[in-house]
Amino acid sequence: MARRKYLLGFSPARVGEPITYMIVKEFDLMVNILRAEIDERGGRLLLEIEGKPHKITSGVKYLKEKGVEVKELNEYVSKEEERCTHCGMCVSICPADAFEMDKKTYKVHFKSDKCIACGLCLDACPPNAMKLRIW
Ligand code: SF4
Ligand code: SF4
Structure with a gap:
């Protein structure tokens, strides 16, 4: 199991979609929201994601494909x-x-x-x- 922190950036078009729910369901990941600053105009989520490394990689790929800006926190x-x-x-x-x-x-x-x-x-x-x- 690995645990990584990411900062996600959401455009207004992506705010209403259950994107974080999907990465939990589809990639068997545990997600902890450390901080959120988001409304209908878009915003950012600071997440800690835990799971198998290849599943985290797939989940991050999915987020990017959905148009979410993803940056690992170490940056x-x-x-x-x-x-x-x-x-x-x-x-x-x-x-x-x-x-x-x-x-x-x-x-x-x-x-x-x-x-x-x-x-x-x-x-x-x-x-x-x-x-x-x-x-
Ligand atoms: S002062 Fe420099 S070496 Fe000492 S703890 Fe801070 S970053 Fe590390
Ligand atoms: S550099 Fe600092 S924040 Fe990064 S892993 Fe080491 S102790 Fe943690």
Whole structure:
């Protein structure tokens, strides 16, 4: 089982359709709505989706085919380099190994492609260098 977070963007034409219900039913996924900002003019849903990885992939493909804008949440996690003190705190807590300490320079590098947007580093980073900007 895998768990991923996505930000979905709905156009006004898609608002009335039971699209999220369909991905639960058709792809055997569990969906948790973390945040919603949507009305008849369209809007956004922040979802946590849990299920078999290939089913999540199929569900996301279905959403895109239906005209929903889908972005994985890790695309919104970033590191403000000027704030980072390279303390290494995030290296030890990140469950996805998304940080690497350069053994020569002792600089910490963020690998966003590995991030699963769990949010742990956002709370743990002493100078607040890790950011999640979605809304
Ligand atoms: S916890 Fe924050 S300050 Fe420390 S290395 Fe990570 S991003 Fe940089
Ligand atoms: S949000 Fe979670 S997975 Fe992503 S870098 Fe921070 S600790 Fe790692």
